[in-house]
Amino acid sequence: MVQNDKTRVLANPEASNWGAPFAAHAPKHETAAEELSRKRKSAEYQTDTNSYPPWRQTNKQNAFEDRISYSPTDKRQRIDFKNSSKSKANLEMRKKRFEDPRSGYASSPSSRGESPTPGPPSGPVVGTCQNLEKNYFRLTSAPKPDTVRPLPVLMKTLDLLKKKWKRDNNYGYICDQFKSLRQDLTVQHIRNEFTVNVYEIHARIALERGDLGEYNQCQTQLRALYAQNLGGHPTEFKAYRILYFIHTRNWTALNDALADLTPADKRNHAVKHALDVRSALALGNYHRFFQLYLDTPNMGAYLMDMFVDRERLSALAAICKAYKPDVKIRFITEELGFESDEQSARFILDHTAEDLLQEKDGIVKLLTGGRAAQLFEQAKSEAHRVVDIKGQI
């Protein structure tokens, strides 16, 4: 599923600006789910223990509803650069860059204690740093120009990151670098097609790795950027947005997303697909839903993988109530988009009892009826509890 999807994305010139295919290994479904689970837990833990200094808390008041920014884990900050050989000058530069944020951090409270510091200088920073790679640190004061990379350097950085992602597939490193890249764009007030491109690429990589918090941050920014008509692929991301709200079961936000669509948007293939997915689910048409699932444009399948099992449980609850006395496992496999009879059998056994699958004359059947219906109904209810997602909305 994921492999086919990736091929389709790469074959579609409109979908992505990436110059060449990246050879990422398709994560197994269980593995992806586990990673997502761990990632989410890690993010929540990080948020709880991250105590902001007082002036930082003041800034947070600017956000109206609770907006949680995803902060990098310690592991990410400790990532070593691949190319270990650096000239002495580069090492000096690196050391200086590491020290600067800390010294800024240290000086702020005493300065504030003595007398109120005037606000940060208005207007963008003009960067002078020439390094292609830079670790991400949260800003605690106005950045120094020599730690910020100007646009031509950032363009080279993006090229480098694309190559590294294709070659190394190291998500922790790539996420750290992209956040740094985004930050340099922000402090220089750069908003152009390049900016859109950066956010789109980061969003797609985050989607592929199931990092919904990071994806959500990028997607929020993209909405604002698209509103300024700077280019990019707005309909691709509008489709993701709809699928995302299906995943989070946020019906209010979903209605808003529908209200935002123009007639031209609705004719776009990816958006139309997402709308059809939503409609199929609303009506319980699991047959159509799984047909759509197997034919998802761009990278939408990564999002649909987040809720496809939930919908399989819904479908099985309906099937067990409606069909008697049994159905063939092959029917389940084909109807619910499984890759094999073995996969669908395993899924059924994960949620019910072993004796509900019976083999006779070489044919495996699921015994539908009261008991199976009850078990799937139970599993469905648990799966449909509201999803808690960190990140900006």
Add this chain to the structure above:
Amino acid sequence: MDTILEDLRLGHHKGSGRHLAAALTPIDTPRLPNRLKSFYKRWPAAQVPSNIRQCILQAPARDSPKLPKQELNAWVDVFTAYWRAVGEIVQFEDYSSRASWVKVFDAWKELANILIRGYSNFGFQAWTIPCLYVVGKYLRIFAIKADAEIASQESMAFADRFQDDVTTDFGKNGKLEETARILNRMFTLCLGDRNSIEESRKWGVYYMTNLLFKTYFKINAVGLSKNLLRALNAQSGDIPPLGSFPKSHIVTFKYYVGVIYFLDENYVEAEQHLAYAWDHCHKNAIKNRELILTYLVPCHLVTTHTLPSRKLLTPFPRLEKLFRPLCDCIRKGDLHGFDAAMSAGEEEFVKRRIYLPLERGRDIALRNLYRKVFIAGGFEESKDGQPPIRRTRIPVAEFAAALRIGTHADDRSRVDIDEVECLLSNLIYKGLMKGYIARERGMIVLSKGGIAFPGTGV
């Protein structure tokens, strides 16, 4: 003496919150078209506080001691701030280039803050809470005007805060969000009052809640409305019963609670609250009754699978136009017509947030279509003198044929038998049909005895 000062004097003289609120109402009236300007031009700025104080002191409350000094000073501050706000409003009448809704909002916000301090710090009494109502109401109105003014003047500005991303907010509703925070403080003021119930500000709790609901809906922060409901539920033991409050407060409250549940797709709860609002709404409040029905009709469709009668919608031409085509198609089992009606009304349905539940009407249309298949199937031959019973074992292919006709499917888009089974299984799962599918034989077996389609008589 003009009407603002007269209302101020009468308010304190009679202990009438209504008069004080009237004094603070920042609009001219047909009877007094220069009400605001005459108040503003009456004195130079330096003399305003002392003259307001004089006006209040002329009216010692009949049966109670004079106002404590702190309280008196606070009321002088309130009306002085009001005077300044009126000064900003009358700029519009003078067509002054200085006229600005942002300035009006800022001045009114100052008034709101001073009024809140009057209650929290200086002992304003509960009978004056209509002042909170009117100040809160106009804060919201002025915020909307100010945000519109800002939107017409600015493009998205660069923020200079220390942030990691290009934008942190869209800034469209900045003043309204400020308003929400202030209204929240007013709400807390009412909810948290510890005085005995006769002298408590708790009587204002539903009015302030309603004002907050309205504001949260406007800025698309419906999630925050749920926080309000939790706060109310936590204190429900201390709040007087609903029946003790003015009916208009409660009907509005129930309407908003119903819509909140509605947006969460909790249609059972939503229906209870909306039905209460409908039952208790004043007969002549046509606009409000129309609003309630806008959500009650889709709610009823989802929870009971029933359609509104023609009689119900007749007094509301807009709802008739909105819902009638859909209802007709559902009743007839016309899937193609249903889809067309949904498309035609889509923009309006989405705007009112009723598209998602109305879409579920398709299930009813489908049931009605399949019911026709069942009826057309006729009866089994009678045996042994028993009355004839309807045929209950029906090939799935017959439903497929009906679906093909019903959706105007042409030869290229064949109806998939598996999809037909899927649709049938959903109707069975949802209780709209009673029976089971025997897949190996390609048949559906429906229940005997008039319950194959529960609630429809066959």
